[in-house]
Amino acid sequence: MDRSLMRPTGLARVPDFLQLMRLDRPIGTWLLMWPTLWALWVAAEGLPSRKLLLIFVAGVYAMRAAGCVINDYADRHFDGHVKRTRSRPLATGRIGEGEAQALFLLLVMTAFVLVLFTNPFTVLLSVGGVILAAIYPFMKRYTHLPQLFLGAAFSWAIPMAFGAVLGHVPLEAWLLFAANLAWTVAYDTEYAMVDRDDDLRIGIKSTAVLFGRADRLMIGLLQGLTLLLLAWAGARLALSGFFWLGLAAMAATFVHQQRLIRSRERDPCFRAFLNNHWSGLLVFAGIALSLWPGAGT
Numbered sequence: 001m002d003r004s005l006m007r008p009t010g011l012a013r014v015p016d017f018l019q020l021m022r023l024d025r026p027i028g029t030w031l032l033m034w035p036t037l038w039a040l041w042v043a044a045e046g047l048p049s050r051k052l053l054l055i056f057v058a059g060v061y062a063m064r065a066a067g068c069v070i071n072d073y074a075d076r077h078f079d080g081h082v083k084r085t086r087s088r089p090l091a092t093g094r095i096g097e098g099e100a101q102a103l104f105l106l107l108v109m110t111a112f113v114l115v116l117f118t119n120p121f122t123v124l125l126s127v128g129g130v131i132l133a134a135i136y137p138f139m140k141r142y143t144h145l146p147q148l149f150l151g152a153a154f155s156w157a158i159p160m161a162f163g164a165v166l167g168h169v170p171l172e173a174w175l176l177f178a179a180n181l182a183w184t185v186a187y188d189t190e191y192a193m194v195d196r197d198d199d200l201r202i203g204i205k206s207t208a209v210l211f212g213r214a215d216r217l218m219i220g221l222l223q224g225l226t227l228l229l230l231a232w233a234g235a236r237l238a239l240s241g242f243f244w245l246g247l248a249a250m251a252a253t254f255v256h257q258q259r260l261i262r263s264r265e266r267d268p269c270f271r272a273f274l275n276n277h278w279s280g281l282l283v284f285a286g287i288a289l290s291l292w293p294g295a296g297t
Helices: 010-020 027-042 050-074 097-115 118-140 145-156 157-166 169-196 198-202 209-234 241-261 266-290
Strands: none
Touching: 010 050, 010 097, 027 050, 027 145, 027 157, 027 169, 027 266, 050 097, 050 118, 050 157, 097 118, 118 145, 118 157, 145 157, 145 169, 145 209, 157 169, 169 198, 169 209, 169 241, 169 266, 198 209, 209 241, 241 266
């Protein structure tokens, strides 16, 4: 039977496209947003320009949506066999493969147009971001480290933000990049723990599968590395006590997440993943308060 016959028509299709772009689930947008804002505030040594803030916030929404679309396209033949994803629009046929490809291109083009309002250096950097976003979903076929590629994709806005503000990428930017990379691998491993049983059954690779019973230890080590790298960046930038308070609060969220994942059950692991929203927000609050206009006077 032609699955296209099961598709709704007209405006009734809007919810399916919103679901495909995950606009109904903003957690991924926030996890991409917080490190982008870290970088903008640090690069600008305080509040960034309104123009750059709007460009990067809109770019986060566009690229996160594009990443979700290409991810579901890559997994269209697997999602139907996974409990959490079996109702996704591409898996059920409510959205066609060609429609998903066209939507991905439209979102990437939108993000590229936004970057054109920055500078040539940032435009050049943006090519790397598009490549990472496009290849990440396919990495789970070939390596147990797809989370590493996701981390690079989710961190690429950091050098772009510095490039847009400063015209170059200093060491502090790469420290933030590395910290966010480690953090992303940690929280996406928590996310992958939710689907580990299904992934093992259908042959999908992930860090949760690779780490096995050492998953909690590896997540803890990655979280510790995240804190160390952020502390190194904060020390080089001479950030005030607000930053260190925010970093301590992030550490507290990591302890809470370790408690949630100790039983390795689906729902608590998913709650641990969601809790990372607060981890990123707390660090941003520390950075923003440290660089508050006039704070050093």
